Amino acid sequence: MSFSLGLDTGGTYTDAVIFDNLQNSVAAKAKSLTTRHDLAVGIAGAAAKVLKNSGVTAGDISLVSISTTLATNALVEGQGGRTALVMIGFGEKDIERAGLKNALRDDPVIFLPGGHDTFGNAKPLDLSALETALDELADHVSAFAVAGYFAVRNPAHEIAVRELIHKRTKRPVTCSHELSSKLNGPKRALTTLLNARLIDMIARLINATKGFLDTQGITAPLMVVRGDGSLVSAQFALQRPIETILSGPAASIVGAHFLTDMDEAIIADIGGTTTDIAILDEGRPRIDDAGASVGGYRTMVEAVAMRTHGLGGDSEVKLDETALHATIQLGPRRLSPISLTAIAHPDIIMPVLKRQLNQLIPTRLDGRFAFVTGMPENMAAGLSKSQAALIARITEVPQPLDKLLKGTAELATLDALVSRGLVLIAGFTPSDAKHVCGAFTHWNSEAATLAAALFTRKRDGNGNPLCGTPEAFSQMVINRLIQQSANYILESVFYEDGLDGASIVKSPLIERALNRTPGIARMALFLDRPLIGLGASATAYYPAAADIVGLQCHVPVDADVANAIGAVVGQVRVQVSAEIVQNDNMQFAVTGTEIELSENLFTEEEDALSAAKTACERAASEKAERAGANNVTVAVKDDIRATVLDGQRHFVSASILATASGRPAS
Structure with missing residues (x-):
């Protein structure tokens, strides 16, 4: 039993490695498309391939460990099930703090009298409001989050509320004292709310992995990577799914250190949905003392000091057509690449793209399709009438938006369904642009070219066509991703130095340095460590991005599976x-x-x-x-x-x- 099986489930691909514990090296690696509607399919595909490639048997496996970007992606994209938040001893004004109001969206909140003082002494607890609300809430939420005033000093009231909810409903419950012992009630409530939203997602991942291991007869312990790069048992992670935010990126940092043996570096990891940037100091990732920040939320989760941006190979490509000169915008939403969608449904995608190209007037819905993700029914709890009516018309087969939607008002309804993780949009992405330019060939390049051609018909504020050819437009998208990657790298390192990275990157002096503008005063920018590029498409973007900021770039041989490697070499x-x-x-x-x-x-x-x-x-x-x-x-x-x-x-x-x-x- 001298081998470990490492798995990473990302937004687009599930990676697998067989790690030789005796040789301290990768024995085999494999990839399979992540199947969000049924994670077991993607996991089984990648794991079965890597076992076959390595020749390793079930009895040879001593450890199985998984990392994932699912939780990170869900927060970046604003996804997750509808959750009821129970606040004990707090008031309405507390919702305004720590970003809690934005995180709640339209999810219900129940305020209960109670809580404790700083020494843990209890105030009178009144459960009547919760008892009244539970019967209705049970069918309209997928989980409950409970946060009590000074619960870190005495969790008795949170436990009482949890027991009542368990007695009256079958929904999972997360209590704030289980996640953090730090003060700051609203921030703890935010962390608890996000944790409750992620329970179903992480449970599906762990159960899918266990199912594959059972079918293969693999009895090795199953571990999960947390956001600080450490490992915990699968059962432990099920109770604290919020701790898996930044799991995949943290595993990548551990993997990057193993692959390069570099102790000081900037690490940039590009996936399908996000770009994750962190700093390696003395061979260890920096830890964010203020708590992990993902998707605009500052949590109480101890995790690597990493900045996560909604930029990846599957980022949505949009145009700001209101400007005099139209500009390309990427992300933060992930789309299903049109070239990938056309692989599974060529008889639907190809005719629609050709029809739209032959229309006299282009529309904003051209090249866009919608289909359901196959999420469990409980994730659809609490839909509005308009949302329920629209999702009833959406099927597993992609439908063009120009035929699906009855009017522009339904665009907002569709966006709400996408945010809940119930619907996925297919459209043009940087991955498609790479297919148009010939750099990628594994999906349907013709579909990508047709979708790019639809963009070339659009016009800017001056009425001029955006671009002449699909190839030229695709190169613009690629260049935009490279430039945005370089900006994010700089922004992140400035933040690590205690500066306002976003504003500094936009300053004229930095622009002169990056553009190498000639003049009497010439600007130059120097960083104190090289860049390690990770991700399947790292070689396509990071050498060019590193050149913009004057960095040396290292893309290790197994950069495409660094996260799966990091999953098995940690502690x-x-x-x-x-x-x-x-x-x-x-x-x-x-x-x-x-x-x-x-x-x-x-x-x-x-x-x-x-x-x-x-x-x-x-x-x-x-x-x-x-x-x-x-x-x-x-x-x-x-x-x-x-x-x-x-x-x-x-x-x-x-x-x-x-x-x-x-x-x-x-």
């Missing part, structure tokens, strides 16, 4: 924390949602610190074992905050953090 790593504060009686109170103490009040600071450290160390070790670690080691740190007044030391508070790590048990 289990978990943390447990506790807080110590003084109450009104000058006693030292130890609080923490994951620790157990027979007594949590102490008269001496040293006793409180000792008890907290012992409890955190024990809890972290047990948590690591539950997460799938073997031979666990634990490191404990403390942060004691005190002031000195009139020569006297006064205790303010203390934090204890225990970090447990180890390789997965095999």
Whole structure:
């Protein structure tokens, strides 16, 4: 049992590698299209291929580990099931904080009296509003999120609400104290809401993987990569799917370090939906102390300090036709590439594209098709009448939008269905542009060329045609992706240096440096480390993007499966924390949602610190074992905050953090 199976499920492809643990190298790799309607198909396709290519048998596999960009993509694209948020002890104004209102969209919120104070003392809890709402909500949401005031000091009210929901509904429930021990209730509520939305998606991924392993007779432990690059057991990940945001990118960083042995680098990973950029310092990815930021949401999830942008090979290509000179816009929404869609449905796609080319007047719906994704029925909970009426007309077979939609008002309805992950749009993407130019040949190049030709008929604000030929337009799209990639690389490194990257990249001085504008004052830009390009299309874009910003670019041999490699070479790593504060009686109170103490009040600071450290160390070790670690080691740190007044030391508070790590048990 000297081999590991690494899997990565991305927005477009599912990657698989067989890793030789003795040789410390990749024995075989394979890819299969990700099948969002049934993830098992794509997983089985990639895994079966790589097993066949390597000649490795089920009994040879000692570890299976998966990473994924599904959670990241869902947040970037604004997808996820309808979720009810239960706020205990909070008020209406709290919804305005931490981006919670935008994240909620039109999802329901129930406010309950209750919660706790800073010492964990309870206020009266009233469940009547929840009891009244549950019967109706059960059929209109796919999950529940529960956030209580100071639940990190006492989770009793969150637990009571969870038990009531479990008793009255069959929907999954996420409590905020299960995800973070940090203060800032609205931010914790946001993290909990997003976690609840992702439960079904990650459960489908894990269950699909387990199903394949069972059919193959593979009994090795199944692990999942978290957003900080560490590994946890599949069962552990099912309870905390939010921790898998940035899972795929984090695995890529681990894989990039393994493939290049470079300790200092900028890592850029381009996939179908997103571009992920991170910094490698001293052989480890930087961790974002403020919490992972994805899709405009700042969460409480510990993850790599990575900036995720809605830019990839399958990004939607749009035109800003209102400007005097029309400009190409890419993303952030992912489309099904028209050349890929035409592979499965040539008899539908090709005639429609030809018909639209023969029309006298082009329309904004040309070259666009819609089809259902095959998501589970519970993901459609809470649709409006107009949304339900439209999705009833959409089938598994792509339909052209110019025939499907009854009017422009239905465009907004269609966008809402796409945001829920229920419908996918097929259209022109950078991947199609590569087919038109001849760089890619694996899908239907004729369909890509016809779709590009539809764009050439469009005009800018001056009434001039956008472009003369499909090839010229496609090159414009490719150039735009390269330029946007270079901008995102610069923007990200400026942010890492504590600057406002987005505004600095647009400054005239930076533009002069990038364009190498001649003049008396010449500008040059220097970065202190090279670029590692990852992703299946890395060689197509990153050398040119690196040249724009004056970087050396390294694209390793297995750059296309770096995430699957990173999934099997990482370690289990978990943390447990506790807080110590003084109450009104000058006693030292130890609080923490994951620790157990027979007594949590102490008269001496040293006793409180000792008890907290012992409890955190024990809890972290047990948590690591539950997460799938073997031979666990634990490191404990403390942060004691005190002031000195009139020569006297006064205790303010203390934090204890225990970090447990180890390789997965095999």
